[in-house]
Amino acid sequence: MLVQDIMIPCNITVQPGQTALEAWRIIKETQLIGLPVTDRQGVIIGIVSRNEIINCGPIVLEESIKVQDIMQQEVYVLKEEAPVSDAWTLPANVFPVVDNSGVVTGILDRSDVGHALFKVASQMFQQIETIMDSAHNGIVSIDKDGIISTFNLAAERITHRKKSEALGKHLSEVIIPRGLLDILENGNYQSHYKFSVEYSSGTHIYLTNRSPIIENGQIVGAIGVFQDISEFEFISEELSSVKQLNKELEAIIESSYDGIIITDRNGQIIRANKAHERITGIPAESIQNMTMADLTAKGVYSQSVVDAVIAQNGTVTLSELTSNHSQLLVTGNPVRNLKGEIVRVVINTRDMSDLNNLKNQLEESIALSERYHGELTQLRSKLIDQPGLIVKSIQMKQVVEVALRLAQVNSTVLLLGESGVGKEVVAKVIHKHSKRSNGAFITVNCGAIPENLIESEMFGYERGAFTGANREGKPGMFELADNGTLFLDEIGDLPLHFQVKLLRALQEREITRIGGTKPIPVNVRIITATNQHLEELVQDGKFREDLYFRLNVVPITIPPLRERKDDIIPLVYNFKKHFEKVYGMKKEFSHQVFKELMEYQWPGNVREIKNVVERLLVTSTEPVIKSVAIPLNNTTPQRQETNKVTVQGILPLKTAQLEMERQLIGYALKELGSTYKAAKALQVDQSTIVRKVNRLKNNGMSL
Numbered sequence: 001m002l003v004q005d006i007m008i009p010c011n012i013t014v015q016p017g018q019t020a021l022e023a024w025r026i027i028k029e030t031q032l033i034g035l036p037v038t039d040r041q042g043v044i045i046g047i048v049s050r051n052e053i054i055n056c057g058p059i060v061l062e063e064s065i066k067v068q069d070i071m072q073q074e075v076y077v078l079k080e081e082a083p084v085s086d087a088w089t090l091p092a093n094v095f096p097v098v099d100n101s102g103v104v105t106g107i108l109d110r111s112d113v114g115h116a117l118f119k120v121a122s123q124m125f126q127q128i129e130t131i132m133d134s135a136h137n138g139i140v141s142i143d144k145d146g147i148i149s150t151f152n153l154a155a156e157r158i159t160h161r162k163k164s165e166a167l168g169k170h171l172s173e174v175i176i177p178r179g180l181l182d183i184l185e186n187g188n189y190q191s192h193y194k195f196s197v198e199y200s201s202g203t204h205i206y207l208t209n210r211s212p213i214i215e216n217g218q219i220v221g222a223i224g225v226f227q228d229i230s231e232f233e234f235i236s237e238e239l240s241s242v243k244q245l246n247k248e249l250e251a252i253i254e255s256s257y258d259g260i261i262i263t264d265r266n267g268q269i270i271r272a273n274k275a276h277e278r279i280t281g282i283p284a285e286s287i288q289n290m291t292m293a294d295l296t297a298k299g300v301y302s303q304s305v306v307d308a309v310i311a312q313n314g315t316v317t318l319s320e321l322t323s324n325h326s327q328l329l330v331t332g333n334p335v336r337n338l339k340g341e342i343v344r345v346v347i348n349t350r351d352m353s354d355l356n357n358l359k360n361q362l363e364e365s366i367a368l369s370e371r372y373h374g375e376l377t378q379l380r381s382k383l384i385d386q387p388g389l390i391v392k393s394i395q396m397k398q399v400v401e402v403a404l405r406l407a408q409v410n411s412t413v414l415l416l417g418e419s420g421v422g423k424e425v426v427a428k429v430i431h432k433h434s435k436r437s438n439g440a441f442i443t444v445n446c447g448a449i450p451e452n453l454i455e456s457e458m459f460g461y462e463r464g465a466f467t468g469a470n471r472e473g474k475p476g477m478f479e480l481a482d483n484g485t486l487f488l489d490e491i492g493d494l495p496l497h498f499q500v501k502l503l504r505a506l507q508e509r510e511i512t513r514i515g516g517t518k519p520i521p522v523n524v525r526i527i528t529a530t531n532q533h534l535e536e537l538v539q540d541g542k543f544r545e546d547l548y549f550r551l552n553v554v555p556i557t558i559p560p561l562r563e564r565k566d567d568i569i570p571l572v573y574n575f576k577k578h579f580e581k582v583y584g585m586k587k588e589f590s591h592q593v594f595k596e597l598m599e600y601q602w603p604g605n606v607r608e609i610k611n612v613v614e615r616l617l618v619t620s621t622e623p624v625i626k627s628v629a630i631p632l633n634n635t636t637p638q639r640q641e642t643n644k645v646t647v648q649g650i651l652p653l654k655t656a657q658l659e660m661e662r663q664l665i666g667y668a669l670k671e672l673g674s675t676y677k678a679a680k681a682l683q684v685d686q687s688t689i690v691r692k693v694n695r696l697k698n699n700g701m702s703l
C-alpha cells in the first residue's frame, strides 16, 4: 500500500507569516488535520496541525500570533509513491505529501496509516491462514507455555481433532507426540524426524520438522510441520519388493538356458537375454532397437511369432529351422493389461538341436548301459555257475554274490545256517575267488577234535612237547593254512579254554606251538561256521563275547533248503548225475519222485538230498524209479527202534559194542552232518561222540 492510496489530497499550504487564525479557518473549512507551511519558494519548512492549534487555546485568535509561532519545524515529508509503512516508523502524526517534483499533493494522518497497516496485516494474516489451511502438511504451533496457537486443517485431518478444540489448549491435551514441547526446552531445530504412533486402528508413521520461534533471542514458542507418511512407507515397501521382484525376474530371465525376448504388441523388442544371443548370434544390446519384423527380415526367424500371437489372441508355438540348420521351438506367450488387451509378448526360443543331441546321447548311453548290464549279468552268472555248485534260487544267488564280493577283501566271515545247507561250500567259493586261492583251504571241524587235542591241532607242537607226540613236532592248522584260508566249522563247539588262545592268535596274527617259545607269524584268512545260536552260547557263558565279536565281522546266513525250493530239483539232477557216474549206471526218476522230493522239508538240507539221491539210485532195481521208497523223514529217530539192532552170531562184547557204535554214530553223522546233531539225536553229549569217534579210529575202524 502506497502513501497516495490513503492520503487526503490537498495542495493548500500556508506561509509562515500568515496568522494562526487564518490557518485555523482553512483547517476547519477543509476538515484537514494539518497544513504544510512553505516558504516563498514553496519549500516545506514546517507543519501546523489541528491538534496543535487547539492546544494553543484562545491565543490563536489574536492577530499577532503567526503561523511561524505555532508551526512544527520538524516535519517529515512523504513522497506519494512511498510505502505506507515508511510513515509508521516516523515520529510524527501529520505528514505532508509531495509529488515527484516536490509539489504538495496531500496530507497524511498517522491514524490513517495505522488503519491502513492494520488492514494490510489482517489481510496478510487471512492469507497466511488460508495458505496454512491449504497446506498438505499438518502445522501446529505453540507458545512458550505449550498452548496451541496454530492448528491448520491438515492437522485437524491427521489428528482427528477440531481446530476450535485444539486452539488455546495445552499441546499434551490435544496430540500424543510431545516433541514440540522438547523444542521449547532445547531450542534445537529438528528436521525430517520420523516417529510412529500406535492407534487402535493401526500404526501411523509421521515425518516432522520442528523449530523454535525466537523473538529477541528468546524462545517464545515452537512450530511443527508434520506429515502422515504411513501410505508412503507402505508404497516404499511395496516399491522395494517390486524392485526385488524385478531383480529376481531379471535373474530368472538371464539364467534361462532358453532364449527369451519380450516385445510390445507391435513386435518392438524391449528386452532379450544372453541365451537368445547364444542361439541366434544377435548381440543382446543391439537387439533392443529391433522389431520382430527386423529379425524375420534378417532370417533369424522365418515368421513373426508376435503377429501369430496377436492374430490368434493366445499362446502360439512355432517350429523353426534356422539357416545354420538349428531346429528352434519358438513359443509366444501374450501378457495382457487389465482390460485383457495384449500389451506384451514373451517369446521363448528353445534350441532343439541341443536337446536332440542330448536325447541321442541318452539313447546311446541307455543302449550302452543295457549292453553292459547284459554282459554283467552274463559275467555274474558265469561266476555263480561253479562246477558242482548249484545256485538256482534267488536266495542262494544273493548268498553267492555276497561271497564273491567278500572274496575280494580279507574280512573275517561267519557263515550261519542249519547243518548241511552248504556253509563249507560257500567258504570254499570265497577262498577260490580270493587272492589266497593259491594257498591252502584248511577245514577244521572244531566239534570233532577232543578238547585236550584242540590246541596242538590248531597251533601244532614242537618235538618232544608231550608224551605220544610226533618226535619231529607237527605244524598246526594255522601254519598249514598260512597264506590261505582256515575254515573253522562248528565254531560253537570250541572249548572255552581254547577260545581265548584263538582270539589272541587272531588279534596278533601269530601262534606259538605247544612246547615252543618263539611266536610264528601266520597270514590266514579266517572263515567260521556254525549251526548254533552263538548269541545264546554267549549268554549262557559257553562262548566268549569278545571272540564272538571278532568272528562276527561279516555274517552270511545260508537259508535252509525248505526256504529255497527252487534249488531242490537242480540239486537232485546234479547228485543223480554225479552218482550215476560214480556207480556207472543210468536211471530215471518218475514225476512222483520229484513231487515227493519237492514236498519234503529236508531237515538235513543239501547233505540229505545228496544221501537220498544216492540211496534211491543204489537201492532201486528198476530203470525208472517210481517213488521214494525209503522214509524220507526218518532222520531224527526219537523212538526206541529195538528191532533195528540184530545179532547174527557170537562175538566179543567189546567188538560188538565197537561195531554197533561205528554203525550207529557213522549213520548219524552221515545223515545229520555234525557231531552236535548226532549227539542230540543219540541223546548223548557231543564230547561223547567225539571221544567215541576217536576210539573207533584208534581201533582202526572207519565210520
Ligand SMILES: Nc1ncnc2c1ncn2[C@@H]1O[C@H](COP(=O)(O)OP(=O)(O)OP(=O)(O)O)[C@@H](O)[C@H]1O
Residues within 6 Å of the ligand: 388, 389, 390, 391, 417, 418, 419, 420, 421, 422, 423, 424, 425, 426, 489, 529, 530, 531, 571, 574, 606, 607, 610, 672, 673, 674
Ligand atoms: N549248492 C550246492 N550245490 C552242490 N552241492 C552242495 C551245495 N550245497 C551243499 N552241497 C553239498 O552238500 C553237502 C553239505 O554241504 P556243506 O558241508 O557245505 O554243508 P555245511 O552247511 O557246511 O554242513 P555242516 O553244518 O554240517 O558242516 C556237501 O556234500 C556239499 O558238497
